Amino acid sequence: MQYKLRRESFASLIIALAGLFAFVTIVIADTATTSVTVGNATPSLSVTFNGGNAITLTESTFAYASATLTITDGNGCNTINFVTATAFLASTSALAGTPCAENDNNCYPTSSTTASGIPAALSDTLCLATTTGNQCTGGGDTSVQYDCGFKLWFIAEATAAGSPTWASSIWAVAATTSDGTATTTASNTTQNVEINSLAATAVDATLSFGTLSANTNTGATNSTTTATTTGNIAIDVALSGTNMTGAGTIDVSRQKYSTSPFTYSSAGTHLTNTTTPTVELASGEPTATTSLPASAISWGIAIDAGQANGAYTGTDTFTAQAD
Amino acid sequence: MLYKLRILTLALLLGGVIGVGFRNVYAGFGVSPAKIVEDNLIKGSILERTVYFVQGTPDRDLKVKVEVDDSPIKSWIKINPEGEFVIPKGVQQFPVTVVITVPKDAKFGIYTGFVRAVGEPAPDPARKEDQSSVSIAIGARVEFDLTVGEGVLYKYAIRDIDLKNILQTENPIADINIENQGNVPAGPAEASFELFNKYGDVRLAYVQGVKIEPIKPFAVESVAVEFPISIATLSIGEYWGLVKLYNEKGGVVREFKDVFNVKEATFLDIYGRYIIIFVGVILMIVVGLLIKRRLFRNKSVNLSSSEQVV
Numbered sequence: 001m002q003y004k005l006r007r008e009s010f011a012s013l014i015i016a017l018a019g020l021f022a023f024v025t026i027v028i029a030d031t032a033t034t035s036v037t038v039g040n041a042t043p044s045l046s047v048t049f050n051g052g053n054a055i056t057l058t059e060s061t062f063a064y065a066s067a068t069l070t071i072t073d074g075n076g077c078n079t080i081n082f083v084t085a086t087a088f089l090a091s092t093s094a095l096a097g098t099p100c101a102e103n104d105n106n107c108y109p110t111s112s113t114t115a116s117g118i119p120a121a122l123s124d125t126l127c128l129a130t131t132t133g134n135q136c137t138g139g140g141d142t143s144v145q146y147d148c149g150f151k152l153w154f155i156a157e158a159t160a161a162g163s164p165t166w167a168s169s170i171w172a173v174a175a176t177t178s179d180g181t182a183t184t185t186a187s188n189t190t191q192n193v194e195i196n197s198l199a200a201t202a203v204d205a206t207l208s209f210g211t212l213s214a215n216t217n218t219g220a221t222n223s224t225t226t227a228t229t230t231g232n233i234a235i236d237v238a239l240s241g242t243n244m245t246g247a248g249t250i251d252v253s254r255q256k257y258s259t260s261p262f263t264y265s266s267a268g269t270h271l272t273n274t275t276t277p278t279v280e281l282a283s284g285e286p287t288a289t290t291s292l293p294a295s296a297i298s299w300g301i302a303i304d305a306g307q308a309n310g311a312y313t314g315t316d317t318f319t320a321q322a323d
Numbered sequence: 324m325l326y327k328l329r330i331l332t333l334a335l336l337l338g339g340v341i342g343v344g345f346r347n348v349y350a351g352f353g354v355s356p357a358k359i360v361e362d363n364l365i366k367g368s369i370l371e372r373t374v375y376f377v378q379g380t381p382d383r384d385l386k387v388k389v390e391v392d393d394s395p396i397k398s399w400i401k402i403n404p405e406g407e408f409v410i411p412k413g414v415q416q417f418p419v420t421v422v423i424t425v426p427k428d429a430k431f432g433i434y435t436g437f438v439r440a441v442g443e444p445a446p447d448p449a450r451k452e453d454q455s456s457v458s459i460a461i462g463a464r465v466e467f468d469l470t471v472g473e474g475v476l477y478k479y480a481i482r483d484i485d486l487k488n489i490l491q492t493e494n495p496i497a498d499i500n501i502e503n504q505g506n507v508p509a510g511p512a513e514a515s516f517e518l519f520n521k522y523g524d525v526r527l528a529y530v531q532g533v534k535i536e537p538i539k540p541f542a543v544e545s546v547a548v549e550f551p552i553s554i555a556t557l558s559i560g561e562y563w564g565l566v567k568l569y570n571e572k573g574g575v576v577r578e579f580k581d582v583f584n585v586k587e588a589t590f591l592d593i594y595g596r597y598i599i600i601f602v603g604v605i606l607m608i609v610v611g612l613l614i615k616r617r618l619f620r621n622k623s624v625n626l627s628s629s630e631q632v633v
Contacts, residue, residue, distance in 0.1 A: 046581065052482025052500050053543075058415045059353040060379030070581055072523070133488075134561065134582045141561065142522055143582045154379070162358035162468065190577065191482060200353020200377065203459050225459065230351045230379065238464070244457065275392070275439065275464075311456075317441055319462035322357040 041074030042182035049087070049173040049188045054160055055152065059200030059230040062151045067173040067188070069127065069146040070134065075179065077136035077144035082183075083127045085110045085148040085175035089157050089166060104153040104289055127175075148175070155286040158197035158232045164285070164323070171195055198231035201320040209301050217264040217302035227281060227318055228294040234285045234323035238275035239297070241317065247310030255316070256300045264300040275319055284323075352442050353377045354463035359421075361541065362470040365506045370423040370541045374465050375416045376440050385410045385442045389419065392437035396469065399423050400436055410442075421465070429471050436467040476505035479538065481576070486564045486583040487547075490592050491557050495550045495583065497566045501538050508537035511568035511576055516550035519563035523580070527562075528552040535568075557585045 049067045057063050067087065073079050086099075089106035100107035111126045127148035129136065136144035150173075159166045171194065174187040203225055209218060229235050239257060244250040256268030259279060269277075283293030355375050364370065376387060388407045391400045403420045410417045421438060441462030483500040495516055503509045515531040530550040538544050548566075561582055568577040591598075 048483055048485075051485070054356075056355045056375045056377070056416055058377045058379055060351045061415075063416070072582075074522075134584065137561075140522070143561065143563075145582070158356075160356055162356070162360040162466075192480065196356035196375075197358055198353050198355040198377065199357035199463055200351060200355075201461060201463075202351035202379075203461055228351075231353045231355070231357070233357060241457075313456050313458070315444055315458045315460050317460040317462055319439060319441065319464050320353060321437075321464040322466060 038075070040179065040181040043071055043073040043080060043177050043179050043184050045072075045175055045177050045184045045186040046070045047085070047173050047175050047186055047188040049171070049191055049193045052191045052193060054194040054196050055156075055171065056196050057152060057154045057156060057198045057232060059154055059198060060202060062153050065150045065152055067148040067150070067175070068130075068133070069148060069175050069177070070143060071146065071177050072143040073179050074142060076138070077141050078138050079179040080136070080144060080177055081180050082178040083146050083148075083175070084177075085127055085173050087150040087152070087171060087173050089159070090170050090172040091168075104155050105287060106157050108150045108152065108156075110148050110150070146177075148173070152195070153289050154198060154200070154230060155232050155289055156195050158195050160194040160196045162322075163197045164233055195232070197233045197322065199233060199235050199320045199322050200229070200231035201235055201237060201318060202228045202230045203318050209299075212301070212303045214303050214307040215305035218300035219265070220261075220263040222258075222261050222298035222300055224296045224298050225318075226294050226296050227283075227320075228292050229281075229283055229286055230292065231320070232286065234281075234283065234293070235320045236278045236281050236323050237297075238278050238319040238321060239271060239316065240273055240275045240319070241271045242273060242314045244312040244314035246312035247308035248312075250301075250303065250307065250312050250314070252314070254302045254304070256302075258298050259295065261298050262300065264302060268298075268300055271316065275317075278321065281323070350442070350445055350459075350461055351379050352440075352461040352463055354440060354465050355416075356465070357463070358466045358468065360468045362472075363476045363504075363506050364425050364469055364471045364541075365473060365475075366425055366429050366471065367427045368423075368425045368471075368506055368540060370425075370469075372421050372423075373418050374421055374438070375418055376410060376463070377416050378410070378442075379415065381410065381413055381415055383445065384412050387417075387440050387442050389438065389440045392439055392464075394434075394436045396423070396434045396436040396467070399425060399434075400438065400467070402438060421467075423467065423469065425469075425471055431472055432470075434467075434469045434471065436469070438465045438467075439463075475507050477507055477509050478505040479503045479509040479511075481511065481568065482543070484566055484577070484579040484581075486566070486579075486581045488584040488586060489557075490586055490588040491559060492555075492588045492592055494552055495562075495564055497548050497550070497564070497579075499535070499546045499548055499566075499568070500543070501546060502543045503538040503540055506540045508539060510538040510546075511535050512571045513569045513573075514548050514550070515567045515569070516552070517565040517567075518552055518554075519565065521561040521563070521582075523563040528554055556588075559585055559587050561585075 047069055050065045055065045071080055086109040088100050102109055127146045130145040130147050134145040157166045159169045170192045172187050176185045227237050241252045243252050252273050253270045255271040258268045262268045281295040283295045286292050359372050361370055386409050389402055391397050401422045441460050444458035444460045480502045482502055485498040487496045501510050514533045518528040519526055530552055564583055565580045567575050570576050
């Protein structure tokens with residue numbers, strides 16, 4: 001009987017302990033919560049500009065150069081919601097985040113690209129997510145590539161060796177990206193990208209010597225041509241010509257020119273079929289695409305006695321060269 | 324009176340009315356770079372540069388004549404293309420290669436030379452057959468300022484590194500754009516490559532000691548460097564690659580880390596070379612058998628002919 005009682009007490013004890021453990025387990029499960037806060041990762045950014053190559057401009061108009069931005073964000077590349085870049089004339093190294101006001105000579109900021117991928121303001125100079133390179137595929141993808149196009153006008157400052165003013169400078173791209181919380185700025189610090197000098201001219205000529213009799217010259221009446229600078233450096237021109245032919249021949253030397261109005265018999269330089277000497281133009285380097293430096297060149301001609309009547313044709317050549 | 328009449332007639336005959344004039348022209352033309360400066364040439368140096376003839380409005384084929392001006396270094400300068408050629412309509416930037424070869428017996432000094440290009444004047448549709456005109460041609464000149472001296476200049480710049488997208492069966496490849504700014508062959512000596520997963524935190528492969536050939540003096544060249552990794556077939560997806568370039572002393576001259584993509588290789592990409600080898604072997608066997616058969620047949624014919632003679 002006593003033995004049975006002991007067994008029942010022992011069983012009760014086991015049940016009680018089991019209940020206690022069960023209770024403890026429940027308590028532990030109830031209080032051991034797991035928590036972690038995923039912090040925002042600051043995006044990182046690398047920039048390459050025009051493949052490191054020198055940029056060649058196009059006279060009178062623009063040429064595109066591009067920068068490639070590789071953006072990485074540990075929280076995923078789809079968190080990137082802002083991208084912008086600026087191509088600018090830098091001293092001797094690319095400084096990150098160099099602010100500058102838009103200027104066709106030296107500063108080309110892009111429109112900012114927002115989360116939707118659409119530029120904040122439509123522009124020819126902007127950054128867009130690549131369609132050919134490293135695209136953001138979402139999920140765990142952490143990196144994405146953006147391509148920035150810069151519409152560089154023909155007056156962008158030349159920095160290559162031998163350039164008149166900025167030969168010791170370079171062109172750089174500074175880019176900024178953000179994931180809405182953290183912002184990063186970087187530039188192409190390991191590249192020295194130059195813009196080549198461009199010597200170019202456009203000649204807009206409405207000239208006529210009119211009708212002249214033999215054994216006369218144009219006297220103090222000049223015709224003019226205008227040489228407009230359409231590159232990024234100041235230029236001079238070399239003038240040369242051919243004999244005019246028709247019913248006879250008018251020797252090229254019968255044409256005279258000068259950078260200022262002149263009287264044929266007392267001034268002006270005879271045109272030759274060689275390219276020397278160079279004509280020094282007073283016009284300088286362009287500073288705006290809307291008002292280009294231009295130099296007028298005055299012309300006169302003499303017709304020899306005995307020159308046959310008729311129409312004459314010839315060619316005069318303007319050769320642009322660095323000032 | 325008769326004398327005066329004769330003078331008047333002569334004057335009219337000799338001095339008739341002559342029309343000369345320029346017609347309207349609007350065109351632009353230029354050259355870039357306008358000046359090429361090189362201070363570190365030595366005897367025997369070869370300098371190669373590309374210059375561009377540019378037009379803002381290339382609305383017609385433009386016949387251009389390029390020539391080297393007379394100067395002491397005229398014979399050093401070669402242009403390609405040279406003489407007269409046509410810049411096609413629509414081409415705004417036309418490249419021309421200029422090669423300057425400094426003779427081995429050149430004297431030390433500073434030399435200047437010029438290359439000149441002139442475009443043919445635009446035809447004027449408004450001009451009548453009997454109308455006088457002086458057409459205006461526009462050209463541009465490139466100036467070369469060259470200094471020939473002595474002394475070795477070993478200097479180069481790495482302009483750009485680009486990790487190419489590859490197929491699963493290919494090794495990682497980096498295009499490295501190098502400019503040799505000196506007068507002797509130069510460039511990074513070796514490269515290493517580390518392959519990381521798409522998050523850039525787990526290294527999957529490492530290759531070192533990949534040799535890079537030096538670049539010619541004064542040249543800009545893009546070198547494709549292949550890194551033979553130990554993984555035969557990469558999975559499709561994004562990877563990070565870290566390229567390190569070393570000089571001859573083993574010092575790191577440039578590090579570059581970027582993402583590249585591994586794309587699916589097609590059946591032909593994977594097995595194409597084996598198929599070509601297999602087909603080639605089969606063809607060789609077939610051709611061999613045919614030749615053997617023909618030789619055997621000729622031998623038989625010869626034997627039977629001999630028997631007839633006998």
